[in-house]
Amino acid sequence: MPIYLLHLASTHADFHIPELETLAKIESISYRWVKPSCIEESSELQENSIGDYPREKPVYPINHANATTLNPFLLVELDDDASASKWVRRSIFCKNIYELYGFADTFESLHDYLSKLPSPPWLQYQKDTSYKFTFETFGTRRTMEEQLSIINDFGYMKLEGLVSMKRPECIFTLLENRSKDIEGPKLYFGRWCGGSSRDAVDKFDLKRRNYIGITSFDAELSLITAQMAMAMPGKLIYDPFVGTGSFLYTCSYFGAFTMGSDIDGRQMRGKGGKSIRSNFTQYQLAGSFLDVFTGDVTNCPLRENFLLDAIVCDPPYGVRAGAKKIAKSSSGSSTPNQLNSNSTSHYPKLEQYQISDMVFDLICFAAKHLADYGRLVLWLPTITEEYSVEDIPRHPCLSLIYNSVQPFTHWSRRLLTFERLPRSETQNVSLEFLEKASKAPSHHDFRRKYFMGAHRTT
Ligand SMILES: C[S@@+](CC[C@H](N)C(=O)[O-])C[C@H]1O[C@@H](n2cnc3c(N)ncnc32)[C@H](O)[C@@H]1O
Known part of the structure; x- marks a missing residue:
C-alpha cells in the first residue's frame, strides 16, 4: 500500500487525531499509521480502521503521542489516491495530503535514495503529464534562486511533460522542516493528492x-x-x-x-x-x-x-x-x-x-x-x-x-x-x-x- 504524508496545522495538536479518526469513519477509509523511523518494521505499528476504531482511547501514532509537541507531519498507509483525497477533503486541521516518495535529513541523502529507487513512483507521470514543483518550508525560507537550484537537482526524475504553473496535472512538493520544535526528518518529498476544508x-x-x-x-x-x-x-x-x-x-x-x-x-x-x-x-x-x-x-x-x-x-x-x-x-x-x-x-x-x-x-x-x-x-x-x-x-x-x-x-x-x-x-x-x-x-x-x-x- 502506498504511504501518504499528512501535513497538519500547527494549532490544537490534541484535536488532530480525533478529527482524522472521525473523518475516516465518516468516509469509510481504512488506514494504518506509519512511524518514519520504522517504515520497514510494520509489525510494530498500530493498526486502525473503520472496523476496529477505538472506543475508550484513541490510538495515537508514535510521533504524535505528546500533544504538546507540535509535529505537523504524519505518515499513513492508504489504499490509493482516492482514499487520500476523500479522507482529508473536509478536514479542518489537515492542510494537504501527499503521496510520499521519500524523506531524509539532508538533500544529499534524499537524492541518493530517490535516484536509486528501482521503480520510481513518478514513472507514470514522466512522459506526457504537465507538472510543477512547490515548496513548503518551516523554520526557514528559500529565495526564488535557491528554489530553482533545488528543483534542478531533481533532474534525474527526467520529467518530459510541460511545466504548468496554473493547471498542472501533477504537483511535486518538497516540505522542508528546519524548525527546532519539530522532531523527525528534515525533508519530505512527494506528490500532492488533495487539499482540505481549512479555508472554512x-x-x-x-x-x-x-x-x-x-x-x-x-x-x-x-x-x-x-x-x-x-x-x-x-x-x-x-x-x-x-x-x-x-x-x-x-x-x-x-x-x-x-x-x-x-x-x-x-x-x-x-x-x-x-x-x-x-x-x-x-x-x-x-x-x-x-x-x-x-x-x-x-x-x-x-x-x-x-x-x-x-x-x-x-x-x-x-x-x-x-x-x-x-x-x-x-x-x-x-x-x-x-x-x-x-x-x-x-x-x-x-x-x-x-x-x-x-x-x-x-x-x-x-x-x-x-x-x-x-x-x-x-x-x-x-x-x-x-x-x-x-x-x-x-x-x-x-x-x-x-x-x-x-x-x-x-x-x-x-x-x-x-x-x-x-x-x-x-x-x-x-x-x-x-x-x-x-x-x-x-x-x-x-x-x-x-x-x-x-x-x-x-
Ligand atoms: C457559554 S454560552 C453558549 C454560547 C454559544 N455556544 C454561542 O455560540 O454563543 C452558554 C449559554 O447557556 C445558556 N444557559 C444557561 N443555563 C441554561 C439552561 N438551564 N438551559 C439552557 N440554556 C442555558 C446561557 O444563556 C448561555 O447563552
Missing part, C-alpha cells in the same frame, strides 16, 4: 460574522465541534445552550439540519435585524436551519422519544454566561417570577445552577435523546492543577471516545465526545443512572476557582 476557518471567522455576542465561539474550534459531531447531510443536530449559535453554523456547513435552544431568548433573537437567522442567511445556509426556541435544558419540551443524531454544546461556565435553571416549587411545578405574578404571561423564576450538576443533567438528557451511535460533543472547563480523568462524567449508555484538551494558563477547556451505545445493549439500564464521582470534579464551582486563579496569575 476564515469563512466562519467571528470578525466577519454579521451577529456575534460575548459568548460566540472561536471559528476553528466550532468547526472541530461539528466534525466530532459527525455533522453531514441527513443528520439532525441540536445545541441546548445555543447562545449566538456558533455551533449551528458549522454543523450546517457540513450539511446537517440544526436546531437550538437557550434559557435566555435575547441571545438567540439578537437585535436590529441581526440574529442567528441573519447569520444563517449570511452563510447561505438558511435551508439547513430548523429553528431555535427559549427553554431550559432541565425542562426540555422535546417529546420523550425525539431522537437526535448529535448534541453539541458549550455549557455556561459562569464566567461570561451564568448557569441557571427554572426553579421548582415543592409541588414540582415551576415558580412564577414575583415581578410578573399579576401579568397574564408566565415568567418562571430562575435559580443558580452548578456547572457540575448541569453536566450530569445534560448527560442524562443525551442518553435519552441521542439515536444509537449518536454523539454528545461537549466542552467542559477544568482547573488544570485539580483535573483528573475521574472528573469526566460517565453514563452506562454513553461511551467516552475522545477527550481533547485546549490548555490555557491555570485552566483548560476539554472537548469530550461521547457515543450513545445501541439500545439493544443498554435495555436494562436506567436513563437516570449516573456514576457520580466520589469527590467534587475540578469543574465544580468553576467560576470561583477561575477568578481565584486569575488573581493568582496577575
Whole structure:
C-alpha cells in the first residue's frame, strides 16, 4: 500500500487525531499509521480502521503521542489516491495530503535514495503529464534562486511533460522542516493528492460574522465541534445552550439540519435585524436551519422519544454566561417570577445552577435523546492543577471516545465526545443512572476557582 504524508496545522495538536479518526469513519477509509523511523518494521505499528476504531482511547501514532509537541507531519498507509483525497477533503486541521516518495535529513541523502529507487513512483507521470514543483518550508525560507537550484537537482526524475504553473496535472512538493520544535526528518518529498476544508476557518471567522455576542465561539474550534459531531447531510443536530449559535453554523456547513435552544431568548433573537437567522442567511445556509426556541435544558419540551443524531454544546461556565435553571416549587411545578405574578404571561423564576450538576443533567438528557451511535460533543472547563480523568462524567449508555484538551494558563477547556451505545445493549439500564464521582470534579464551582486563579496569575 502506498504511504501518504499528512501535513497538519500547527494549532490544537490534541484535536488532530480525533478529527482524522472521525473523518475516516465518516468516509469509510481504512488506514494504518506509519512511524518514519520504522517504515520497514510494520509489525510494530498500530493498526486502525473503520472496523476496529477505538472506543475508550484513541490510538495515537508514535510521533504524535505528546500533544504538546507540535509535529505537523504524519505518515499513513492508504489504499490509493482516492482514499487520500476523500479522507482529508473536509478536514479542518489537515492542510494537504501527499503521496510520499521519500524523506531524509539532508538533500544529499534524499537524492541518493530517490535516484536509486528501482521503480520510481513518478514513472507514470514522466512522459506526457504537465507538472510543477512547490515548496513548503518551516523554520526557514528559500529565495526564488535557491528554489530553482533545488528543483534542478531533481533532474534525474527526467520529467518530459510541460511545466504548468496554473493547471498542472501533477504537483511535486518538497516540505522542508528546519524548525527546532519539530522532531523527525528534515525533508519530505512527494506528490500532492488533495487539499482540505481549512479555508472554512476564515469563512466562519467571528470578525466577519454579521451577529456575534460575548459568548460566540472561536471559528476553528466550532468547526472541530461539528466534525466530532459527525455533522453531514441527513443528520439532525441540536445545541441546548445555543447562545449566538456558533455551533449551528458549522454543523450546517457540513450539511446537517440544526436546531437550538437557550434559557435566555435575547441571545438567540439578537437585535436590529441581526440574529442567528441573519447569520444563517449570511452563510447561505438558511435551508439547513430548523429553528431555535427559549427553554431550559432541565425542562426540555422535546417529546420523550425525539431522537437526535448529535448534541453539541458549550455549557455556561459562569464566567461570561451564568448557569441557571427554572426553579421548582415543592409541588414540582415551576415558580412564577414575583415581578410578573399579576401579568397574564408566565415568567418562571430562575435559580443558580452548578456547572457540575448541569453536566450530569445534560448527560442524562443525551442518553435519552441521542439515536444509537449518536454523539454528545461537549466542552467542559477544568482547573488544570485539580483535573483528573475521574472528573469526566460517565453514563452506562454513553461511551467516552475522545477527550481533547485546549490548555490555557491555570485552566483548560476539554472537548469530550461521547457515543450513545445501541439500545439493544443498554435495555436494562436506567436513563437516570449516573456514576457520580466520589469527590467534587475540578469543574465544580468553576467560576470561583477561575477568578481565584486569575488573581493568582496577575
Ligand atoms: C457559554 S454560552 C453558549 C454560547 C454559544 N455556544 C454561542 O455560540 O454563543 C452558554 C449559554 O447557556 C445558556 N444557559 C444557561 N443555563 C441554561 C439552561 N438551564 N438551559 C439552557 N440554556 C442555558 C446561557 O444563556 C448561555 O447563552
